[in-house]
Amino acid sequence: MRRRVVAAAIFAIAASLLSPVLASPPTASAAQVLRVDDLGPTRSALFIDSTAMGRTIQVQVLHPAGGGARPSYYLLDGLDPGAGQSTWTNATDAEPFFGGKNVNVVLPMGGQASYYTDWIADDPRFGRYKWETFLTQELPPIIDSYFAGNGVNAIGGLSMGGTAAFVLAVRHPNLYRAVAGYSACPDLTIAQGGMLFSIANRGGNPFNMWGGPADPAWAAHNPAILADRLRGKTLYLSTGTGLPGPHELEIKPQLPENIFFGGPIEVGVNACVTAFEQRLRELSIPARIDHSPVGTHSWSYWQDTLHESWPTIGGAIGA
Template sequence: MVSRDRLRGSRVRSDKRLRRWILRKAGAAGVLVLLIIWSGAVVAAAAPLGTPVLRAPAGEYQELMVPSGMGPIEVQVQWAARGGGSALYVLDGLRAPRDHSQWVSDTDVLRHFAGDDITLVFPVGGHSSFYADWYRPSSTNGQATTYKWETFLTEELPAFLARYGVSRTDNAIVGASMGGGAALTLAAHHRDQFRFAGSFSGFVNPTFPMWNEAVRAAMWDEGRFNVDDMWGPAGDPAWTRHDPTVQAELLRGLPMYISAGNGVPGLPDVPYGAGNTVNAMGLEAMAMTAARIFGDRVASLGIAARVDIGNGTHTWPYWDRAIATARPMILDALGAG
């Protein structure tokens, strides 16, 4: 949740070079060609509902602009290696950048799933959103648009991707930190869409006494967001709805992987420096407590879930390790192994 943002790695994308070449050579005509080829909104609107649109070659990487009630949302995609329809949605943490997913820049997730017949879907943005539908825009930072991330991830984005041949029902969802609890919440309330859910260092019990104030402090620190505009004050039903531990019964029968560290730093923490590491230790201690509470809750209900607690802090290298561990489970749940 507080891990240091890194600059996105230099990825050579031939479509961007071709885009610039067309603009230079064809002027206004080139703009029209680009709209037809690259604008997901234009292409999707032109195609009959349910008709798959030609997409990038199997296994390739692409960036899409997806229309939504919040405005256009960038979505980074690595298409299934053999054209399969299964998809894995991968959610960012609290510091989600506006121009890329940190999963793409800060982990080897693309390489982990290279060759797998599953499309990786990385929504870009969601800074301090908990990937939820908010009551209203944040009143403390001048936010103009109400976050409606649940609507985007479960209605608008699946409908858009369906026109590219991606299934609306054969999906998995995972996330780190803020995205971890959100992944379980979205899966709980949208069982028709998700067949697997994973939380890596997620805060999966936000109604635990006083943890709502920890969420409040974190969101204020990360962008001056007001948690009351998201889920209301403590005790509002929205807090209960977005608490995977409370909603555990809705997850019955869903394959799940929950991981957290014990707050003990290791070699992966060295590049982050002492200050960030101390902060990451404290956050991971909270995530570990939440993971254990969740594990105890599902065990008491007889609900199966894999819960792993190991060494590590609240830092991207450990989440890279977690998604690599989860990979066989994800492929198995989606029948894409």
């Protein structure tokens, strides 16, 4: 317990430098694909009229050039998603890496500071956020229909997106076979301070997401509390220690705070991942946890761990 409190304090300090039931199925959606732009033989952009969010959402998909059914890997972005394309394709070699692999890589666009969840109230800064409904109800049948998805799914993400991946997995356990988090904190008790701060730092009202810190909605989304729902899934988490490593001098589209505070942020993430790993051990739930002796909260390390995770995630979904 004492370690968890210490970990929570470390994570909150690092984040300040940065900036008990299953989810009820939403009402059946009438989301419509407005158009599909072919950006290349293995990359397409869908423009989807989301009933849940009342706006058009762009989703880019990396997919095989040929036909045949294949699984899908939903890969979520970080706190500040890229403009015009996912930061996964802008800052890493995800597109060539997945080239030739028999998988749809689904890259939702937008969702700054959303944590890819359904907010309880519309926000003056962000508008209507119903990302959980979009990602779990509206989008999967569209991906399966347009890109020969076989209904076998994994979900992953970095930082905010990785936390969200575990939240969505415990709330919709029948939808995903594998879950990955790259520098992500799945224990919301530890992450809460950083999450609230990050939303406020982007101009939103953090209480519009799940209410105040004591609101029961936080427990209803917390993978550490609901960890038993991860049983039987393939789980992957990676974290650095915050110490400088081989990528610190590389030029990437990092957030300014990642450049200056990527080390302290990753210290907090590492403490959270260690606490979550202990929680899984208590429940005898196996997981692959990659603890790197170096590494900061930055894109070059997430490219490395994307590669390292793929045999685990791809193997679980038959890709």
